[in-house]
Amino acid sequence: MQNSLLRQLYVDELKDRYSAETQMLRALPKLAKTSSNPDLRKAFEEHLRQTSEQVSRLEQIFEMLGEKPTGKKCLGMEGLVKEGAEAMRSDYEDAVMDAALIGAAQRVEHYEIAGYGTVRAFAEQLGEDEHVSLLEQTLEEEKQTNDQLTQLAQQVNSRAGQSAVENQSRQVSKAGKTTSRRVA
Ligand code: FE
Ligand code: FE
Numbered sequence: 665m666q667n668s669l670l671r672q673l674y675v676d677e678l679k680d681r682y683s684a685e686t687q688m689l690r691a692l693p694k695l696a697k698t699s700s701n702p703d704l705r706k707a708f709e710e711h712l713r714q715t716s717e718q719v720s721r722l723e724q725i726f727e728m729l730g731e732k733p734t735g736k737k738c739l740g741m742e743g744l745v746k747e748g749a750e751a752m753r754s755d756y757e758d759a760v761m762d763a764a765l766i767g768a769a770q771r772v773e774h775y776e777i778a779g780y781g782t783v784r785a786f787a788e789q790l791g792e793d794e795h796v797s798l799l800e801q802t803l804e805e806e807k808q809t810n811d812q813l814t815q816l817a818q819q820v821n822s823r824a825g826q827s828a829v830e831n832q833s834r835q836v837s838k839a840g841k842t843t844s845r846r847v848a
Contacts, residue, residue, distance in 0.1 A: 674786040679736035700758035759823035773810035
């Protein structure tokens with residue numbers, strides 16, 4: 665493929681990344697607010713801060729390219745954000761909700777890792793070394809966030825599992841009371 669043809673695809677993909685990041689700027693505060701686990705809330709707040717830096721890295725690249733970042737909607741991210749919103753509307757216990765939020769957020773991070781891997785490879789092919797290093801920083805942040813969420817999932821999932829056990833024993837003891845009352 666000629667580099668001039670690849671450049672058009674590169675710009676389109678960057679616009680997609682830009683749309684994805686700006687959608688996450690709106691979604692991350694909601695994820696943080698819905699989290700019960702303070703470490704999870706902190707992780708979402710920290711990633712919100714990183715996400716604004718990621719947006720400005722993309723803006724720097726667009727400026728170097730003499731292009732505008734707007735004009736494209738990332739439909740993949742729109743779907744992932746809708747899934748996250750659906751989870752947040754569910755009637756889950758606190759710890760179970762935290763587990764659902766981690767699941768939704770990790771799908772976002774994996775999607776971003778794939779997207780940034782693609783644009784970084786295009787930037788390399790196009791010899792845009794400054795872009796490569798900016799995109800590389802963002803890619804690393806997305807990977808670190810994903811790893812951090814995997815770590816947090818260990819404590820969150822075990823609490824979510826325990827809350828399910830507590831619920832069951834509560835239901836069993838309720839059933840027990842009914843039986844004993846009936847016997848009396
Ligand atoms: Fe991001
Ligand atoms: Fe991210």
